[in-house]
Amino acid sequence: MPEQDAMTNLLDRRILFVGGKGGVGKTTTAAALGVLAAERGKRCLVVSTDPAHSLGDAFDREIGDRITGITAGVWGLEIDPDAQAARHLDAVTEQMKQLAAPEMHAELERQMQMARMSPGAVEAALLEEVCRVMLEGMEDYDLVIFDTAPTGHTLRLLTLPEAMAAWTDGLLAHNRKSKELGEVLKHLTPRGSRADVPTPFDDPDEDPFEGMDRRTRRIAETLLNRRRLFHRARRRITDAETTGFVFVLTPERLPILETHRAMHALRQFDIPLCGAFVNRVLPADADGEFLRRRREQEARYLDEIPQALHGLPTRQVPMLPEDIQGLDSLRAVAAHLDRLGI
Numbered sequence: 001m002p003e004q005d006a007m008t009n010l011l012d013r014r015i016l017f018v019g020g021k022g023g024v025g026k027t028t029t030a031a032a033l034g035v036l037a038a039e040r041g042k043r044c045l046v047v048s049t050d051p052a053h054s055l056g057d058a059f060d061r062e063i064g065d066r067i068t069g070i071t072a073g074v075w076g077l078e079i080d081p082d083a084q085a086a087r088h089l090d091a092v093t094e095q096m097k098q099l100a101a102p103e104m105h106a107e108l109e110r111q112m113q114m115a116r117m118s119p120g121a122v123e124a125a126l127l128e129e130v131c132r133v134m135l136e137g138m139e140d141y142d143l144v145i146f147d148t149a150p151t152g153h154t155l156r157l158l159t160l161p162e163a164m165a166a167w168t169d170g171l172l173a174h175n176r177k178s179k180e181l182g183e184v185l186k187h188l189t190p191r192g193s194r195a196d197v198p199t200p201f202d203d204p205d206e207d208p209f210e211g212m213d214r215r216t217r218r219i220a221e222t223l224l225n226r227r228r229l230f231h232r233a234r235r236r237i238t239d240a241e242t243t244g245f246v247f248v249l250t251p252e253r254l255p256i257l258e259t260h261r262a263m264h265a266l267r268q269f270d271i272p273l274c275g276a277f278v279n280r281v282l283p284a285d286a287d288g289e290f291l292r293r294r295r296e297q298e299a300r301y302l303d304e305i306p307q308a309l310h311g312l313p314t315r316q317v318p319m320l321p322e323d324i325q326g327l328d329s330l331r332a333v334a335a336h337l338d339r340l341g342i
């Protein structure tokens with residue numbers, strides 16, 4: 001039995017993020033962790049934020065952007081970042097139209113079309129959806145596992161809730177056509193504020209919208225709710241009792257380097273790191289000259305990992321003879337994970 005460390009009782013957390021370089025086995029690991037959690041009697045939601053949507057491939061069934069039951073105790077959801085961004089901007093456009101004079105509507109549409117193509121739009125919408133699914137998921141499930149897109153994107157996503165709050169506010173501010181809304185925004189985004197600092201309106205006994213007309217009030221409420229969502233999500237993500245981030249890497253040069261880098265970035269933002277699964281380790285009984293040489297190289301990388309990851313707890317997952325697709329092979333991976341003391 002491996003020693004007690006931050007990987008022990010991994011599945012007793014409420015939220016797990018599975019991250020790592022493309023192709024190392026994130027989706028497989030996330031899905032197998034979900035299967036294992038369900039075998040232990042938990043209700044588990046596995047969420048993919050990767051536009052490549054491989055979660056359905058891993059489970060070998062259609063999932064899509066509605067929560068879909070997969071097997072007893074396991075549900076899946078594939079968030080489509082582009083569709084999410086489109087929906088998000090449609091909602092914002094609607095809000096803006098309510099505020100702007102009718103002759104401004106065409107211009108508004110044009111601005112929103114531009115926003116749709118801006119690189120930040122997809123990330124902002126995805127982040128908002130991740131935050132929402134995470135907080136709502138905690139009410140309905142024991143465990144929510146995020147199978148994240150390759151490390152770079154995930155990092156930006158997890159480390160920027162406050163910047164994203166500013167982005168959505170900024171989008172509205174940029175388009176604002178009314179003095180009142182300008183006033184509202186000024187109050188909602190105090191200079192230099194961060195989402196994890198309470199907004200001036202967090203006192204439940206005070207009506208922050210006093211004196212505003214109904215339409216301005218509705219928009220102010222939406223903005224404030226969004227800030228609160230980011231604020232609450234950030235608090236959850238950085239709470240080590242609730243949340244854990246696990247890396248998946250293979251014993252190869254680039255995945256080790258990338259994990260090393262990602263680790264530092266996530267530490268800086270107080271994201272609780274639990275450990276790493278070193279995946280596709282050659283099984284001890286694999287033989288032949290070719291495999292012997294592979295194993296020699298692998299042994300060197302396996303030696304390097306503890307230092308590269310500054311002693312972050314690790315668990316090795318063997319390479320299986322075939323690709324992992326469908327519940328049966330995921331159960332086989334889950335059985336391996338089960339023996340790792342997580």
Ligand SMILES: Nc1ncnc2c1ncn2[C@@H]1O[C@H](COP(=O)(O)OP(=O)(O)O)[C@@H](O)[C@H]1O
Nearest residue numbers: 022023024025026027028280318319320323324
């Ligand atoms: N331990 C393993 N043994 C054998 N094949 C694996 C293992 N882990 C993952 N794979 C296979 O490797 C490929 C990539 O895995 P995947 O989970 O999709 O990676 P990622 O989500 O990180 O891009 C898939 O074909 C998967 O079936």
Ligand SMILES: [Mg+2]
Nearest residue numbers: 026027050054
């Ligand atoms: Mg994947």
